[in-house]
Amino acid sequence: MKLNERSLAFYATCDSPADSAGFLYKRGERHAAYHRRWFVLKGNMLFYFEERESREPVGVIVLEGCTVELCDSRGEFAFAIRFGGAKSRTYVLAAESHAAMEAWVKALSRASFDYMRLVVRELEQQLARVQWGSNAERAPEREPERALQREPERALEQELEQALEQEPEREPEEAPEREPERRAPRENGCAVWNIVPGTDSLPRGAVPRWASGCEAEAGPRQPPVPPRCQASLGVPAGNAVEVSAFSRLHERYGTEVAWLRRQWLERRQGQQP
Incomplete structure (x- = not known):
């Protein structure tokens, strides 16, 4: 805010209430003589006329x-207004009575912004202490109210506890027995088709390989029938030829292995002294 002579003159003579006003004697800056002036204090500004x-x-x-x-x-009844600094001016004033001097000294000491800040801080602390004290006094008064508010909750809890105590204990229900699952028998670690009693011979739409001579185009593929079950299932003689050829090959392989082992033993015995 920019102040000039006109704004200061208007503020000094306006109708706003003054904090203090009265005649004081002001000593001149160059001469020691006192001059009677009319002083008006507004805020932190002291005007004199x-x-x-x-x-x-x-x-x-x-x-x-x-x-x-x-x-x-x-x-x-003289007092002085001193400012900090070497070249600062000191204003010497005098009142007409001792009471007027004390009143002016108090008013001027409280006019600065720093003093007002201290006063506001002190008032805030006092207000905080008063509020804390009022809350501490109201705390015992609120305890009966809280107890009354908790009574319905306690009554409901007691009713629930009584209901749980009166309720008879229920015996655990026995689980129904499950029927054992029927599993297909296994032959050489593989499940065998169509030998479980009560089932169809083949799935619908499936054609056995031994009946057609080739794999069926429709339906799932049937695994090969083990040799032990061929007689019981009535496998045709076409598969028997394959089994006899396999047995002859097995016998030939066993004969060759026995001949090689015999030669190895003879060679080993001939090397010994």
């Missing part, structure tokens, strides 16, 4: 970074 009816102030003192203290002077 030549007369009470003057329309514009003669000067203004901004009360920031200063101290207000009593001083020894020729005039009675």
Whole structure:
């Protein structure tokens, strides 16, 4: 905010209430003589006029970074406004009575923004203490209310406990026995088709290989019938030829193995001394 002489003059003479107002004696800067002036305190600004009816102030003192203290002077009831700094000016004022001096010293000491900040902080702390004390006092009063609120819940819990105690214990139901699953018999680790009693001879649409001489185009393929079950199932003689050829091949292989083993033993005996 930019201030100028016109805005300061308007603020000094406007109808806003003043924190303090009255006549004081102000000592001159160059001369030690005192001049009677009309002072008006608004916020942190101290305006002084030549007369009470003057329309514009003669000067203004901004009360920031200063101290207000009593001083020894020729005039009675004198006090000074001192600012920090080597070249800062010190304003010496004097009141007409001791009561007026005390009132002005208090008002000027409380006019700075720093003082107002301290006051606000102190008031906030007091408010916090008052609120904490009121909450502590209300805590015992709220306990009966909470107890009344919990009574319906406790009554419901008691009813549930009584109902559970009166309810008879139920015996565990026995599980129904399951029928054992029927599994197809196995031959040489493989399941054999169509030898389980009560089943069809072949699935629908399936044609046996031994009946047609080749694999059927439709239906699932039938695994080969083991030799042990061929007689019981009535396998045709065509498969018997294959079995006899396999047995002859097995006998020939066994004969060759026996002949080779015999030669190996004779050779080993001939090498020994």
